[in-house]
Amino acid sequence: MLVRLLAGLILVVAAGAAGAAIKGDPAAGKEIYARCLACHTLASDRVGPRHCGLFGRRAGSVKGFEYSDAMKRYKVVWNEKTLDRFLANPLKIVPGTNMTYAGVPDPRERADLIAYLKQANESPECGK
Amino acid sequence: MTFFEMPTPLAARRLFLGRSGLLLSGAAVALLAGNDALAAKGGKSTAGDVRILNSALGAEYNAIAAYQVGAESGLLQKPVLDLAVTFQGHHKQHADLLSKTITKLSGTAVSAKAKYDFPVETLKTQADVLRFAANLEKGAVSAYLGAVPLFGNHDLAKAAASILGDEAMHWAILRNALGEAPVPDAYVS
Numbered sequence: 001m002l003v004r005l006l007a008g009l010i011l012v013v014a015a016g017a018a019g020a021a022i023k024g025d026p027a028a029g030k031e032i033y034a035r036c037l038a039c040h041t042l043a044s045d046r047v048g049p050r051h052c053g054l055f056g057r058r059a060g061s062v063k064g065f066e067y068s069d070a071m072k073r074y075k076v077v078w079n080e081k082t083l084d085r086f087l088a089n090p091l092k093i094v095p096g097t098n099m100t101y102a103g104v105p106d107p108r109e110r111a112d113l114i115a116y117l118k119q120a121n122e123s124p125e126c127g128k
Numbered sequence: 129m130t131f132f133e134m135p136t137p138l139a140a141r142r143l144f145l146g147r148s149g150l151l152l153s154g155a156a157v158a159l160l161a162g163n164d165a166l167a168a169k170g171g172k173s174t175a176g177d178v179r180i181l182n183s184a185l186g187a188e189y190n191a192i193a194a195y196q197v198g199a200e201s202g203l204l205q206k207p208v209l210d211l212a213v214t215f216q217g218h219h220k221q222h223a224d225l226l227s228k229t230i231t232k233l234s235g236t237a238v239s240a241k242a243k244y245d246f247p248v249e250t251l252k253t254q255a256d257v258l259r260f261a262a263n264l265e266k267g268a269v270s271a272y273l274g275a276v277p278l279f280g281n282h283d284l285a286k287a288a289a290s291i292l293g294d295e296a297m298h299w300a301i302l303r304n305a306l307g308e309a310p311v312p313d314a315y316v317s
């Protein structure tokens with residue numbers, strides 16, 4: 001019985017690790033990013049802040065953009081891991097955020113979206 | 129048949145009117161405008177609901193400004209220009225209603241920005257303007273879809289879904305005007 005439980009636990013952990021290691025497809029992520037375009041663009045602030053310069057940026061730190069108090073207090077630096085966590089359910093991770101969006105629950109879609117954002121951050125549109 | 133294939137602007141406009149169902153649901157308007165009914169029947173409205181409405185309002189202001197850029201670009205020919213102005217009018221109605229509802233819920237409605245930084249240098253043809261608008265409308269559909277399940281008040285969720293339907297019709301008509309399949313999938317995301 002104990003062996004079975006341990007084997008099950010190992011499987012669950014392995015599945016989690018595999019999920020975290022999904023390699024995103026930027027082309028698919030560009031399609032998913034279309035969902036964001038009412039509020040975001042790469043190079044300009046809209047309802048939400050610009051996404052150029054996102055990786056390595058502290059949450060709530062784009063100069064001149066008016067963030068919620070909750071986002072200002074959210075002391076993380078955006079990277080693949082922190083974005084994956086936030087995008088899964090923004091309001092659960094940062095209660096009070098103005099990003100009033102239910103999130104992207106599919107890990108594959110999140111990986112694709114993040115891959116696109118990484119690629120876009122290296123593009124001429126982001127001054128690269 | 130697309131707008132560009134219609135023999136006259138009047139025919140194109142009739143085609144558009146016939147296909148799009150231009151009027152925002154009167155029921156949705158009543159739902160949003162009647163805050164007494166909201167409080168009584170639809171569940172408790174929360175500060176979270178006001179935040180959602182304010183995010184939607186910001187996006188509506190963005191859309192209004194974008195259509196203004198399109199209308200003033202000189203790139204849109206009738207009847208497409210009429211189409212853009214009509215859709216902008218819908219967004220103005222949405223914004224007006226959202227703003228009033230936020231106020232009725234004792235919130236503070238966000239204001240339109242003094243300036244919007246749109247990529248006007250990329251808009252060189254009518255198709256460019258239509259694509260720009262279509263992308264915004266698609267994004268609006270997704271934004272409302274992502275907001276609907278978050279409302280504490282079911283009547284607000286229903287009203288937001290009504291606006292979602294309107295935005296989806298805009299997106300479909302704009303795709304049609306671009307010569308693309310107006311409804312590419314069975315579901316929106």
